Amino acid sequence: MKKKFLLTPGPTPVPERVLLKMSEPIIHHRHPEFREILAEVREGLKYLFQTKNEVLIFASSGTGAMEGAVANTLSRGDRVLVVRGGKFGERWAEISSAYGLEVDNIDVEWGEAVSVEQIKERLGKDSYKAILIQASETSTGVKHPVKEIAELVADTDTLLIVDGITAVGVFPIPFDEWKLDVLVTGSQKALMLPPGLSFACLSEKAWKACERSDLPKYYFDFKKERKNLENNQTSYTPAISLIVGLREALKMIKETGLEKIFDETAKMARATREAMIALGLELFAPRSPSEACTAVKAPQGIDSQKLVKLMREKYGFTIAGGQGKAKGKIFRIAHMGYISKYELIACISALEEALLELGYQLELGAGVKRAMEILAD
Amino acid sequence: MKKKFLLTPGPTPVPERVLLKMSEPIIHHRHPEFREILAEVREGLKYLFQTKNEVLIFASSGTGAMEGAVANTLSRGDRVLVVRGGKFGERWAEISSAYGLEVDNIDVEWGEAVSVEQIKERLGKDSYKAILIQASETSTGVKHPVKEIAELVADTDTLLIVDGITAVGVFPIPFDEWKLDVLVTGSQKALMLPPGLSFACLSEKAWKACERSDLPKYYFDFKKERKNLENNQTSYTPAISLIVGLREALKMIKETGLEKIFDETAKMARATREAMIALGLELFAPRSPSEACTAVKAPQGIDSQKLVKLMREKYGFTIAGGQGKAKGKIFRIAHMGYISKYELIACISALEEALLELGYQLELGAGVKRAMEILAD
Numbered sequence: 085m086k087k088k089f090l091l092t093p094g095p096t097p098v099p100e101r102v103l104l105k106m107s108e109p110i111i112h113h114r115h116p117e118f119r120e121i122l123a124e125v126r127e128g129l130k131y132l133f134q135t136k137n138e139v140l141i142f143a144s145s146g147t148g149a150m151e152g153a154v155a156n157t158l159s160r161g162d163r164v165l166v167v168r169g170g171k172f173g174e175r176w177a178e179i180s181s182a183y184g185l186e187v188d189n190i191d192v193e194w195g196e197a198v199s200v201e202q203i204k205e206r207l208g209k210d211s212y213k214a215i216l217i218q219a220s221e222t223s224t225g226v227k228h229p230v231k232e233i234a235e236l237v238a239d240t241d242t243l244l245i246v247d248g249i250t251a252v253g254v255f256p257i258p259f260d261e262w263k264l265d266v267l268v269t270g271s272q273k274a275l276m277l278p279p280g281l282s283f284a285c286l287s288e289k290a291w292k293a294c295e296r297s298d299l300p301k302y303y304f305d306f307k308k309e310r311k312n313l314e315n316n317q318t319s320y321t322p323a324i325s326l327i328v329g330l331r332e333a334l335k336m337i338k339e340t341g342l343e344k345i346f347d348e349t350a351k352m353a354r355a356t357r358e359a360m361i362a363l364g365l366e367l368f369a370p371r372s373p374s375e376a377c378t379a380v381k382a383p384q385g386i387d388s389q390k391l392v393k394l395m396r397e398k399y400g401f402t403i404a405g406g407q408g409k410a411k412g413k414i415f416r417i418a419h420m421g422y423i424s425k426y427e428l429i430a431c432i433s434a435l436e437e438a439l440l441e442l443g444y445q446l447e448l449g450a451g452v453k454r455a456m457e458i459l460a461d
Numbered sequence: 462m463k464k465k466f467l468l469t470p471g472p473t474p475v476p477e478r479v480l481l482k483m484s485e486p487i488i489h490h491r492h493p494e495f496r497e498i499l500a501e502v503r504e505g506l507k508y509l510f511q512t513k514n515e516v517l518i519f520a521s522s523g524t525g526a527m528e529g530a531v532a533n534t535l536s537r538g539d540r541v542l543v544v545r546g547g548k549f550g551e552r553w554a555e556i557s558s559a560y561g562l563e564v565d566n567i568d569v570e571w572g573e574a575v576s577v578e579q580i581k582e583r584l585g586k587d588s589y590k591a592i593l594i595q596a597s598e599t600s601t602g603v604k605h606p607v608k609e610i611a612e613l614v615a616d617t618d619t620l621l622i623v624d625g626i627t628a629v630g631v632f633p634i635p636f637d638e639w640k641l642d643v644l645v646t647g648s649q650k651a652l653m654l655p656p657g658l659s660f661a662c663l664s665e666k667a668w669k670a671c672e673r674s675d676l677p678k679y680y681f682d683f684k685k686e687r688k689n690l691e692n693n694q695t696s697y698t699p700a701i702s703l704i705v706g707l708r709e710a711l712k713m714i715k716e717t718g719l720e721k722i723f724d725e726t727a728k729m730a731r732a733t734r735e736a737m738i739a740l741g742l743e744l745f746a747p748r749s750p751s752e753a754c755t756a757v758k759a760p761q762g763i764d765s766q767k768l769v770k771l772m773r774e775k776y777g778f779t780i781a782g783g784q785g786k787a788k789g790k791i792f793r794i795a796h797m798g799y800i801s802k803y804e805l806i807a808c809i810s811a812l813e814e815a816l817l818e819l820g821y822q823l824e825l826g827a828g829v830k831r832a833m834e835i836l837a838d
Contacts, residue, residue: 088486095487095701106702107484109465110472110655112779143657145520147697148680155677182679272698278487280520280657280700300532300677302559303525320524321649323657323700324472325483402489 091431092404093222093250093377095272095279096421098329099336102276106329113324119316121331126313128334132275132342133267133285134258140284140309141330143323146249146270149282151179152304153245153266154216157286157293160184162213165206167198171223171407172247176216183299188212194224194410195379197372200232207236213293214243214265219251223407225379225416226369227255231262238263243290249273250376252283253337254420255346265290271326273376274345276333276422280326349375352419352428355458359432362454363439363446368414377404377418383444388415391438398441399434425459468808469781470599470627470754472649472656473798475706476713479653483706490701496693498708503690505711506660509652509719510644511635516662517686518707520700523626523647524552526659529681530622530643531556531593534663534670538563539590542583544575548600548784549624553593560676565589571601571787572756574749577609584613590670591620591642596628600784602746602756602793604632608639615640620667626650627753629660630714631797632723642667648703650753651722653710653799657703726752729796729805732835736809739831740816740823745791754781754795760821765792768815775818776811802836 090097111118129139142148154176158164162185166177169192180187190206192198203215215237219230230251234244243265251257252267253274259267264287271281284306286294294307303320312319337345353375357367360380368379382388389412392405406414417435419428432451439446467474488495506516519525531553535541539562543554546569557564567583569575580592592614596607607628611621620642628634629644630651636644641664648658663671663683671684680697689696714722730752734744737757745756759765766789769782783791794812796805809828816823 088488090487090489092489094698095489098487098702103484103486107480109480110467110475110649111465112467112469112472112781113656115773115779143520143522144525144680145698145700148521148525151680179679182682183677270698272487272701278700278702279490279698280703300560302556303521303528304680305559321471321522321647321656323522323655323703324649325475325655326657326700326702396492402492404489 086400088400088402089427089431090402091418091423091427092402093273093416093418094270096276096418096423098278099276099333099422101336102329102332105332106325108328110324113318113322118324121328122316125327125331125334128331128338129283131338132253132334135260135285137259137285137287138310138313140306140313141318141322141327142282142304142309143280144282145279146268146282147175148304149268149270149284150175150247152284152301152306153268154179154183154185155299155301155304156297156306157243157245157266157290158183158185158213159296159298161186163188163210164214164216165190165212167192167215167217167228169196169198169224169226170194170218170221172218172221174408176247180216195226195368197226197228200229200236203233204236207242212242214245216245218247219257220248220254220374220376222250222376223410224369225374225377227372227374230257230264234262234264243293250374250420253345254349255375259285263287271330274421275330276336277326277329280323281330348425349420351459352425353378355455356417356419356428356432358458359451359455363436363451376420377416379414379416381414383439386442386444387412391415391442394438394441395434399438401431401434403431429455429459463777466778466804466808468795468800468804469779470650470793470795471647473653473795473800475655476653476710476799478713479706479709482709483702485705487701490695490699495701498705499693502704502708502711505708505715508715509630509711510662512637512662514636514662514664515687515690516660517683517690518695518699518704519659519681520657521659522656523645523659525681526645526647526661527552527624528556529678529683530645530661531560531562532676532678532681533674533683534620534622534643534667535560535562535590536673536675537561540565540587541591541593542567542589544569544592544594544605546573546575546601546603547571547595547598549595549598551785553624557593572603572745574603574605577606577613580610581613584619589619591622593622595624596634597625597631597751597753599627599753600787602751602754604749604751607634607641611639611641620670627751627797630722631726632752636662640664648707651797652707653713654703654706657700658707725802726797728836729802730755732802732832733794733796733805733809735835736828736832740813740828753797754793756791756793758791760816763819763821764789768792768819771815771818772811776815778808778811780808806832806836
């Protein structure tokens, strides 16, 4: 009978409308009906990515599209610059190494954003084929200055390859306007779908790089995929039910409007941060927080894993702990996709109870009150 | 109001039980509840593959696991032997070439199976690191003699890498007993799920080959995936809803029993073939037909694409046409997974109507009658 709430930075809750669509009988992917769905989805994805370019769709989790971004635009021995300030920055470095690239890392303290100066300095010293970065580093709740970095490299030969998995649909990251080169995302974040779809958008500069690339690829072959997608087909059997759900999710996004989604998400992010401060907690990423999720340091003497477990088992709220070296030290509350501000308030109220139970001193209701002040219309 | 029926060799219909499970609210993949699901699914997959070995699970379509099989077990410049007797045989060759392997093809006429003699002859002439083959070549409806080929190479260093996408759960292909080295499959065939999951099972010999492999891989890194799966986790965010559905589908398979599924599928395959012959039609793969789907030559003067379109648009039955060079020449009716014998009879009855409409002479009911004789209990 216990009601459950999901506020993790992926997966996020799937709207009932989308669940219902996905549970309709399966249709064939070469059927005209499905091709119409793909045509509609292509338009919706362009709206979401704020681009005129094609957005490729893969049956995989986001990591697949990240790997594809590397394997399609780069070549053996290419030197790349990786911003490594969290688990997903590490992933860019791992993928690049797996493909035999020369990897230079900028190691950024977890919880901090890279500075534009740091990038500029490295670009002055060496020649890089690409910079690989997260727009939103989900593991630390940090937002990196992608717009400013894009300005540095837009008129050079260096590609800017951006993991937007918890950025696209969360906060503004207009692909064309900012002149990004590759932007990838996944289905289980702001897109409000189950995991299993990944997406990649490429600039003309990136498509040219694909022509030169000599790295092996097959399933994530971007050129082949674009060619098929232009005919409302996919190269290999697509994840049909997820794409049917995607159409509905994109409809919902269009109905609400990106601007409004960005505004509300930002407000929920601010409310969460302020609520945590009102509870006397310390933010893990105070200087450049992502609107996707708020990372908070566990109070002295409290293991964040224990807090997360208590929240889930006793209170029914699934939030996230820390990953990698932040494990046990932080907890993360998501506020993107199909998470309402009232669920967020409910989550903060449960968090207050749980913290009290673990011996942390707080004034019951202080966090919720602060969040309500910000969230009230 | 027109009721639709799906009898294509992928996707196949998804049982209502599975659809309902998949439309439950999404859970987090690091949640203990999901890890229990994975533990159950691992056991179910071992039953399905008839193996004691681990069966890896990926969020991708079947092609992803095919690529993984190559990228994980082979090394740059390795010589491989590909049985190329249809579109999916071609896919093995394409993947192998994309990874810089030396590819020797055995080109088998579409509609025919490779002979064990042909394989033996090639093995006598050259040394191969692997043979790549389809157990069931979906594009032609042919079954290749995998068991006999496995006997040839079991005690050698050559790996037998088998695409079992329309074989696993369709007809007996016991992984351990036959001493296969890699066997891959996908979710949207006998597993009765939407597309979006792929699977791979490896022998000890294949796992040893993984240690030597120098090809780049990341998302489809088999060793990493096995290590995580042993802890009921996946390396990257899994396709949660599909795995929740998979648990239910595997339960259904276990409840019915593999033997019974194989028997009924074989009976439906035979009934389909006999019905086509009773209608005066010619089978495309008369000598070694797969139980997954029956490929039939379109009658003289009738474009099979036109027949498929008429079947879908007027009669509500989605069957498949030909792929690649068989396009327009053949049609394919599937009889695996969640397709009942009564749907098959219904499909044959619609086919008779459609053929008559296209000017083909037949005795109405002759095909259905023949199928019923075989299918009646």
